[in-house]
Amino acid sequence: MKPINVGLLGIGTVGGGTFAVLKRNADEIARRAGREIRIVAVADKDIARARAVAGDDVRITDDAFAVVREPEIDIVVELIGGYTVAKDLVLAAIENGKHVVTANKALLAVHGNEIFAAARARDVMVAFEAAVAGGIPIIKALREGLSANRIQWAAGIINGTTNFILSEMRDKGLPFAAVLKEAQRLGYAEADPTFDIEGVDAAHKATIMSAIAFGIPMQFDKAHIEGITQLESIDIAYAEKLGYRIKLLGIVRRREQGVELRVHPTLIPAKKLLANVEGAMNAVVVQGDAVGTTLYYGKGAGAEPTASAVIADLVDITRLHTADPEHRVPHLAFQPDQMQDVPVLPIAETITSYYLRLRVADKPGVLADITRILADSDISIDALIQKEADEGEAQTDIIFLTHETVEKNADAAIARIEALETVHGKVTRLRLETL
Numbered sequence: 001m002k003p004i005n006v007g008l009l010g011i012g013t014v015g016g017g018t019f020a021v022l023k024r025n026a027d028e029i030a031r032r033a034g035r036e037i038r039i040v041a042v043a044d045k046d047i048a049r050a051r052a053v054a055g056d057d058v059r060i061t062d063d064a065f066a067v068v069r070e071p072e073i074d075i076v077v078e079l080i081g082g083y084t085v086a087k088d089l090v091l092a093a094i095e096n097g098k099h100v101v102t103a104n105k106a107l108l109a110v111h112g113n114e115i116f117a118a119a120r121a122r123d124v125m126v127a128f129e130a131a132v133a134g135g136i137p138i139i140k141a142l143r144e145g146l147s148a149n150r151i152q153w154a155a156g157i158i159n160g161t162t163n164f165i166l167s168e169m170r171d172k173g174l175p176f177a178a179v180l181k182e183a184q185r186l187g188y189a190e191a192d193p194t195f196d197i198e199g200v201d202a203a204h205k206a207t208i209m210s211a212i213a214f215g216i217p218m219q220f221d222k223a224h225i226e227g228i229t230q231l232e233s234i235d236i237a238y239a240e241k242l243g244y245r246i247k248l249l250g251i252v253r254r255r256e257q258g259v260e261l262r263v264h265p266t267l268i269p270a271k272k273l274l275a276n277v278e279g280a281m282n283a284v285v286v287q288g289d290a291v292g293t294t295l296y297y298g299k300g301a302g303a304e305p306t307a308s309a310v311i312a313d314l315v316d317i318t319r320l321h322t323a324d325p326e327h328r329v330p331h332l333a334f335q336p337d338q339m340q341d342v343p344v345l346p347i348a349e350t351i352t353s354y355y356l357r358l359r360v361a362d363k364p365g366v367l368a369d370i371t372r373i374l375a376d377s378d379i380s381i382d383a384l385i386q387k388e389a390d391e392g393e394a395q396t397d398i399i400f401l402t403h404e405t406v407e408k409n410a411d412a413a414i415a416r417i418e419a420l421e422t423v424h425g426k427v428t429r430l431r432l433e434t435l
Contacts, residue, residue: 003036004318007067007098009089010079011044014103014130016053017303018077018310029311033318037311043067068093075317077310078102087111094118094126099321101313103130103306106195109204109220112211116331123325127313132205133158133282135305136298137312142212142286143333149288151213153253155266155435156284157277158205160300161196162228162248164188164280166265170236170245176229188280198227199248199263206250210261213252213286214342215334219261222344226264235357235428238399239267242383244355245275246430253350258343260350267355267401267432273297274435285435293435348408353382356400357428358417362389366422367398373420377413379405395424401432 008015019039022029030036043064044050050060061067068076068089076093078100080086086107091114093100100119102108108115108131119126129139133156142151157163161183168179180197183189195201207220228248239246244267253260268275273295277283282300287293299305320328330336360366367386374381382401389396402410414427 001035003038004033004074004314004321005040005072006037006314007041007043007070007073007076008039008079009043009064009067009076010081011042011050011053012079013303014306014310015042015044015077015079017307018079019053021304021307022311022314029315033315035318037314037318041067041070041073064089065092068098069096073098074321075099075101075314077314078104078107079310080104081106083107083110087115090115090126091118094122094124097122097124099125099127099317101127101130101310101317103128103310105131105201105204105208109207109218112208112218119331120336125317125320125328126331127317128208129313130306130309132208133284133296134160134298134300134302135308136282136284136296136300137309138209138284138296139212140312141294141296142209144329146286146288146291146294147333149290151254152287152289153251154209154213154284154286155249155251155274155433156206156209157247157274157282158250158284158300159196159199159202159248160280160282161189161193162199162202163277163282165197165228166231166236166246166248167278169231169233170240173233173237175233176231197229199225200227202248202250203263206252206261206263209250209284210252210259210344212333214254214259215332215339216259216342217339219344222261224262224264224347224350228265231265232428235355235430238357238385238397239355239430240270241385242355242399242401243270244268244432245270247275247277249433251433255345255351257349258345261344262347262350265430267430269434272435348406348411350407351404352407353404353432353434354379354400354402354410355428355430355432356402356414358398358400359395359424360398361422361424362394362396363422369420369422370398370400370417373413373416374400374402377405377409377416379403379409379413
């Protein structure tokens with residue numbers, strides 16, 4: 001049977017891993033796919049690097065648009081990244097009748113609705129398993145494996161850089177800035193780590209998960225995003241004393257009024273499996289009404305783990321290459337005419353529990369004033385720590401864990417608490433999920 005010809009755009013870390021794994025496991029992959037899958041053209045600005053990785057048996061060019069126009073190419077693999085040139089290349093590939101495989105979560109979270117519409121119009125497939133959680137097959141699980149379920153929520157550690165930083169802060173008691181430098185030295189963090197540490201990367205991935213889990217359009221602009229740059233080691237230590245660990249989570253949850261789509265540091269009970277995912281590893285927990293809770297764990301980045309997902313997409317497309325487009329798995333799990341325009345709830349309307357740390361005057365009546373304000377805002381207390389003031393100190397810390405409440409109630413209570421003369425500075429507020 002005629003081989004499937006692939007054009008590879010970008011042969012950096014993931015592109016190089018894809019080339020290596022596809023070559024190493026060629027026979028096994030062909031047995032699964034039903035025919036040979038071979039890379040016949042590579043586009044990369046660094047011609048010398050591309051030649052060093054791909055050798056002399058593959059056409060090398062620095063013109064990616066020439067690759068997407070090549071008549072003999074069946075599938076284009078986009079591993080360039082970013083929003084701009086990558087979007088133009090993907091749309092050009094689709095227009096030229098090519099199927100597309102991409103690991104570009106930013107592109108899909110922001111422009112996915114347009115890209116999938118273009119693909120449907122041309123009867124081609126866009127596959128993106130590698131865009132979320134690297135080598136973990138979470139897209140296939142949500143789109144196919146759990147298709148009998150009404151997905152209730154999903155929560156994930158979907159950024160390895162921030163998970164490494166938080167693990168190190170907890171284990172060594174070091175401040176954020178010191179651990180970030182170490183993460184950069186070890187190669188876990190980029191020279192410019194903004195997308196990772198500010199939660200943007202995780203929000204791209206959570207946006208994709210929300211669309212597949214609930215059958216809604218991509219709505220990245222509605223996501224609530226908080227990173228870990230303001231997180232203090234003292235709160236990690238207090239959380240530990242209370243039986244919790246802090247992770248940067250991407251959370252998507254179905255509510256009657258809409259969908260929650262949020263990324264932020266989150267306290268998780270230490271006994272939960274998700275709380276024990278350490279280092280640069282990723283994990284996603286999904287709650288379905290029929291299956292209950294399922295956990296997906298593995299490497300969320302790296303050359304060959306991500307290549308594993310890219311090649312799985314190549315195999316899927318190869319199997320369905322000649323299939324009637326109506327019989328293919330929809331891009332976002334639900335049939336295109338069954339997508340629902342469900343609103344993403346603003347953060348003020350979300351429901352969760354809270355960790356609150358207050359610096360207060362060490363005098364009688366302070367605790368009573370604060371608990372009264374919480375009660376007035378319909379917020380009940382689950383646990384608290386009142387730290388004894390150090391000798392000679394006139395101030396101390398009080399830490400509250402609350403039961404679930406609407407965020408706007410917590411906002412109102414915090415504003416009133418901060419206005420008390422006995423409360424010094426801002427209240428530290430972190431969200432808490434029992435999962």
